[in-house]
Structure formats: C-alpha cells, structure tokens
Amino acid sequence: MSRPPASLRALAVARGDEPADILLTGGFVLSPATREWVKTDLAIADGVVAGWGHREAKEVIDVSGAYLAPGFVDAHMHLESSKMWVSEYVKAVLPYGTTAVAADPHEIANVAGMDGIRALIDAAEHLPFTFGVAASSCVPESPFASAGAAFTVKEVRALIEEHGAIGVAEVMNYPAVINGDPMFRDIIATAGWRRVDGHAPGLRGPQLDAYLAAGVESDHEVFELDEAHEKRQKGMWVFLRQGSVSQDLVRLLPTVVSHGTTATSFCTDDREPDLLRDEGHLNHCIRLAVESGLSVIDALCVASYYPAQYHNFFHLGSLGPGYQADVVVFDKLEGFVPSMVLQKGRVVARNGEIVEGIVPPTSPPASLYNRINLHHLPTPAELTIEPPASGMANVIGVWSGTVRTKALQLNVTDPSIDIARIAVVERHKATGRIGLGYLSGYGMTRGAIASTVAHDAHNIMVVGARDETGPADMAVAIARVAELGGGQVVVVDGKVIAEIALPVCGLISDQPLEVVAAQVDAVVEAAHGIGITLDAPFMTLSFLGLSVIPDLRITDLGLIDVNLFEQIPVNI
Numbered sequence: 001m002s003r004p005p006a007s008l009r010a011l012a013v014a015r016g017d018e019p020a021d022i023l024l025t026g027g028f029v030l031s032p033a034t035r036e037w038v039k040t041d042l043a044i045a046d047g048v049v050a051g052w053g054h055r056e057a058k059e060v061i062d063v064s065g066a067y068l069a070p071g072f073v074d075a076h077m078h079l080e081s082s083k084m085w086v087s088e089y090v091k092a093v094l095p096y097g098t099t100a101v102a103a104d105p106h107e108i109a110n111v112a113g114m115d116g117i118r119a120l121i122d123a124a125e126h127l128p129f130t131f132g133v134a135a136s137s138c139v140p141e142s143p144f145a146s147a148g149a150a151f152t153v154k155e156v157r158a159l160i161e162e163h164g165a166i167g168v169a170e171v172m173n174y175p176a177v178i179n180g181d182p183m184f185r186d187i188i189a190t191a192g193w194r195r196v197d198g199h200a201p202g203l204r205g206p207q208l209d210a211y212l213a214a215g216v217e218s219d220h221e222v223f224e225l226d227e228a229h230e231k232r233q234k235g236m237w238v239f240l241r242q243g244s245v246s247q248d249l250v251r252l253l254p255t256v257v258s259h260g261t262t263a264t265s266f267c268t269d270d271r272e273p274d275l276l277r278d279e280g281h282l283n284h285c286i287r288l289a290v291e292s293g294l295s296v297i298d299a300l301c302v303a304s305y306y307p308a309q310y311h312n313f314f315h316l317g318s319l320g321p322g323y324q325a326d327v328v329v330f331d332k333l334e335g336f337v338p339s340m341v342l343q344k345g346r347v348v349a350r351n352g353e354i355v356e357g358i359v360p361p362t363s364p365p366a367s368l369y370n371r372i373n374l375h376h377l378p379t380p381a382e383l384t385i386e387p388p389a390s391g392m393a394n395v396i397g398v399w400s401g402t403v404r405t406k407a408l409q410l411n412v413t414d415p416s417i418d419i420a421r422i423a424v425v426e427r428h429k430a431t432g433r434i435g436l437g438y439l440s441g442y443g444m445t446r447g448a449i450a451s452t453v454a455h456d457a458h459n460i461m462v463v464g465a466r467d468e469t470g471p472a473d474m475a476v477a478i479a480r481v482a483e484l485g486g487g488q489v490v491v492v493d494g495k496v497i498a499e500i501a502l503p504v505c506g507l508i509s510d511q512p513l514e515v516v517a518a519q520v521d522a523v524v525e526a527a528h529g530i531g532i533t534l535d536a537p538f539m540t541l542s543f544l545g546l547s548v549i550p551d552l553r554i555t556d557l558g559l560i561d562v563n564l565f566e567q568i569p570v571n572i
Contacts, residue, residue, distance in 0.1 A: 049323050075311070083502060096338065102132045110456050133196075142172070152186050167197065170220070224489040397441050400533075410440060446465045446492060
C-alpha cells in the first residue's frame with residue numbers, strides 16, 4: 001500500500017501554476033526524516049500539502065515564528081473508554097492536535113457484535129478525522145469471559161475485506177497464540193500485509209519468542225522497563241501508554257531515550273473524559289516525554305510519524321508534499337497546547353476550541369440502546385459470600401497506576417485488613433450467573449459501586465463493603481445501573497448518591513465532553529467519599545474482569561488465575 005497521488009490541481013499548485021487554497025507563512029515545519037525544523041511557507045491544496053515555499057494563495061495565514069508538526073496519531077485506543085459517541089470524541093481531541101486514531105472497537109463488539117462496530121464505522125465516515133478501525137480479534141478475550149457476541153475468523157475477515165479494517169487488533173489470548181491454536185493462526189493470517197497488534201503483559205523469553213513468531217507485531221501492555229527493552233530488541237513495536245489507570249509512559253521512556261525512537265509510538269488505550277478535559281490527549285504524552293528527557297523533535301515524531309508508519313497511514317505523519325495536510329501549529333514549544341489545528345487543509349480548531357460546525361453531529365442508532373439483559377435482579381443473599389472457618393481466601397489485590405493485580409491469600413475476617421466484596425453479574429444472555437470474590441487495596445469502608453463498563457465482556461461489576469450492609473447496597477447498585485440502561489453508580493445506605501448514565505451498550509453516553517466529564521467527576525468524588533483510595537476507581541474496577549492480565553481476575557464464572565490460565569476457588 002502506498003500514499004495515493006495528489007490531485008492534478010494540487011500538482012498545478014506545486015508547480016506554481018495555480019494558487020493554493022491556504023498558505024501558512026513564516027513558520028518552522030518539522031521534517032521527521034531529517035529531524036530538523038525548516039523555515040518555510042506551507043502551501044495546501046485539495047486537502048494535501050502541495051509544496052514548500054512561497055505560493056500565491058486564496059487565503060494566507062500568518063504563523064510567523066510558530067512550529068508546524070504533523071497531526072498526531074494515537075497508535076492504540078478504544079473509543080468506548082472515552083464514554084463519548086464518535087462525533088463528540090472527535091470534537092474533544094481535535095483541539096489537542098490528534099487527527100487520527102487506530103481504534104480497536106472490541107468493547108462495543110463484546111456487547112453488540114458486528115452491528116456495534118458497523119455503527120462506529122458509519123458514524124465516523126464523514127467526520128474531519130482519520131478513524132482507522134482494526135478488526136477485533138478476541139471477542140470475548142478468553143474462554144473465561146461471557147460476552148454478548150463471539151468472533152471467529154469469519155468476522156475478522158469481514159471487517160478487513162468488507163469494511164477496510166487497518167489490521168488485526170490486539171490479540172489478547174496469548175496462551176492460545178503461543179500454543180498454536182488453529183483459530184488464532186487463521187485470524188493472524190487474515191491480516192496479510194496489514195498489522196497485527198498484541199497484548200502480552202509480562203511476556204518474556206521463549207514465550208515472547210513464540211508470540212512474535214506467530215505473527216504479532218506490537219504491544220501496549222508492558223509492565224517493566226527491561227521487558228520493554230527485550231520486546232524492542234526482538235523487533236516488537238512498543239507503544240508507550242498514558243491512560244487513566246495504566247500510566248506507563250514515564251516508566252518506559254528510558255528505553256526510547258537510550259536506544260532511539262524507532263518502533264515506538266504513544267497511545268492512550270483507555271483514557272476517560274475527565275483526563276481528556278484536564279490534561280489533553282497525545283499532546284499530554286508529548287509534554288510528559290519532553291519533561292522526562294526526550295527531545296522535542298523525537299517526541300513529536302513518536303506522536304505522529306512512527307504510528308503513521310506502523311499502521312500504514314502513509315498519507316499521514318509528515319508535512320512533505322503529497323501528504324494529507326493535517327497540521328498542528330504551536331506558537332511556542334512549551335506546554336504543547338496547539339494554537340491552531342488543520343485537518344485535510346481545513347482549520348478545525350483554534351486556541352483549544354473546536355471550530356463551530358466543523359464536526360457534523362451523529363447519533364447512536366436505537367439498536368445500541370437497552371442492552372442490559374438480566375435473568376433477574378440479584379438479591380442481597382445471592383451477592384453474599386460466606387468465608388470459610390479459617391477465614392482464609394484468595395483475594396484480588398489492587399493499587400493505583402496499573403491494571404496489574406496481585407493474587408493474595410488473606411484472612412477476610414480480620415477487621416484490620418482492607419477487604420471488600422466483589423461480584424460480576426452476567427448481563428447479555430440472562431443466564432443468571434454471578435461470580436463472587438474478595439478485593440483488597442480498594443479502601444472501601446461503606447456502601448457499594450457498580451458499573452456496566454467491565455473490560456472486555458462488560459458484565460455488571462459491583463463492589464460492596466465487607467460488613468452486613470454491603471450486599472444490600474450492591475443489590476441496589478445493580479438495580480440502578482440496569483434501570484439506567486447501563487452506567488456507573490455509587491450507593492450508600494440503600495440510596496444512590498451519584499451516577500452517570502451510559503445508555504449506549506452500557507458503555508457510552510450520548511452527551512458532550514463537558515457533561516460526561518462532570519458526571520465522571522461526581523461519581524469519582526462519591527466513590528472517594530466511601531473510602532475508595534484509588535485515583536481512578538471505576539476504570540480500575542473495569543479491568544478486574546479482564547481475564548488476560550496477571551495475576552488474579554474475576555468474571556461471572558468466578559476467580560481466574562491468569563498465570564495458570566484456569567479458574568480457582570475463592571475459599572482456601
């Protein structure tokens with residue numbers, strides 16, 4: 001696949017025979033190839049860069065002294081984690097300089113299957129944005145998850161051949177890949193010349209060798225610096241993630257500072273609306289990287305040129321002639337807040353604000369609403385787990401800043417130990433299955449919280465206090481998220497004290513960034529008010545059901561030891 005040729009008119013502008021649509025004058029243009037700023041004018045015609053240097057133009061924009069970089073490309077993300085519909089997401093990130101994403105829609109696929117993915121693709125079609133959709137490979141993520149849909153090679157092939165998927169999205173079931181599972185061999189083979197993304201936290205040595213030999217090319221799930229280095233040594237692309245829970249960028253950056261930027265990119269993966277509002281998007285990654293020792297030019301290339309190369313977005317990632325005119329303008333190289341953003345040669349944002357009317361509104365289809373299908377509303381008794389006589393149980397240990405958990409063995413009757421109840425209620429096929437367990441490190445002292453956002457199967461996850469009031473509050477919380485059609489709630493003494501409605505597949509709001517972010521603020525504040533100490537309590541909760549990240553997880557089937565890749569009992 002190569003970059004398509006520019007229009008004949010753009011060629012005429014390049015030659016100087018016709019006026020450009022826009023001429024950006026007096027700025028310094030980033031050249032990723034030579035790693036330098038070049039003082040030149042930038043002529044734009046028919047949505048592409050027509051040439052460098054002075055041209056006649058219909059519109060001249062003076063950017064004297066400013067720095068012009070290619071639009072930023074998120075190497076791996078899930079739109080659903082933003083809790084916003086496609087058009088609202090685009091309005092939220094364009095002002096920060098992000099003009100393209102590589103999206104894995106497996107969250108909505110786990111709820112609504114192919115219909116959910118098609119809805120996202122259709123909604124993105126006419127937006128001023130490059131919305132590259134990868135073919136979700138693990139729906140559900142493992143045999144231990146109960147999702148609303150199940151993908152085989154048939155669905156993956158259809159997404160590539162019929163819907164233009166950019167590659168195969170993160171292959172999370174790494175034990176199956178390593179062991180040569182026929183279905184995953186077929187899924188990886190469907191990629192052809194396209195990319196195959198990975199998901200292999202902590203994978204090292206011979207197992208990593210097998211995973212790479214099977215055809216996987218990248219990873220955004222990296223626990224340790226030496227793990228990142230080994231993966232890069234062996235030819236794997238490593239994406240430096242800065243999400244709401246997993247904030248790995250600074251910890252992993254030394255491998256880039258010491259060994260160069262080749263085969264690296266930034267990604268946000270799971271970034272909630274409050275962080276988008278408060279910190280920005282990929283410009284935040286750039287800022288952190290520069291503050292941590294990476295050069296400005298290298299950071300900008302890791303945010304644009306390299307992810308464009310990896311995902312075969314050969315029309316993006318540079319401002320050379322013939323490339324799409326996605327331009328991020330910085331008045332100064334401090335703070336990395338764009339003063340102007342262009343996409344396909346149109347000004348789409350100025351000074352942190354989207355240009356009014358530039359993003360046509362889209363609405364989720366009615367079929368994506370009302371996706372909570374319960375056998376019945378669980379009773380407090382069904383949410384109560386009785387400890388053994390010894391009090392000893394297998395317990396999920398959590399802490400801030402990572403999605404990794406610890407497999408603990410604790411006395412759950414000891415009042416001095418931080419223990420909470422946790423349950424997962426299947427919500428797609430009305431099976432009535434409920435997985436029960438214990439949680440430590442959460443800090444909850446009273447009440448309950450519940451969420452229909454639970455990677456990746458997105459069953460209802462609920463945490464309640466250890467005392468006798470916990471199951472009752474858990475039951476109220478489950479009933480309320482079901483009534484909302486999906487969402488997140490906080491309950492104390494049988495009353496809902498904060499909530500956010502996520503009626504689109506139980507994952508997404510139909511409100512804009514400002515509204516969704518304020519609602520996230522409210523539920524997080526309420527969660528902290530009942531003792532929860534984690535920075536991102538709901539996003540952390542959502543990962544506790546992801547049965548492919550070590551060490552211990554919980555699904556509607558029960559406790560899952562990810563290292564053994566098998567179900568284990570709660571009580572010891």
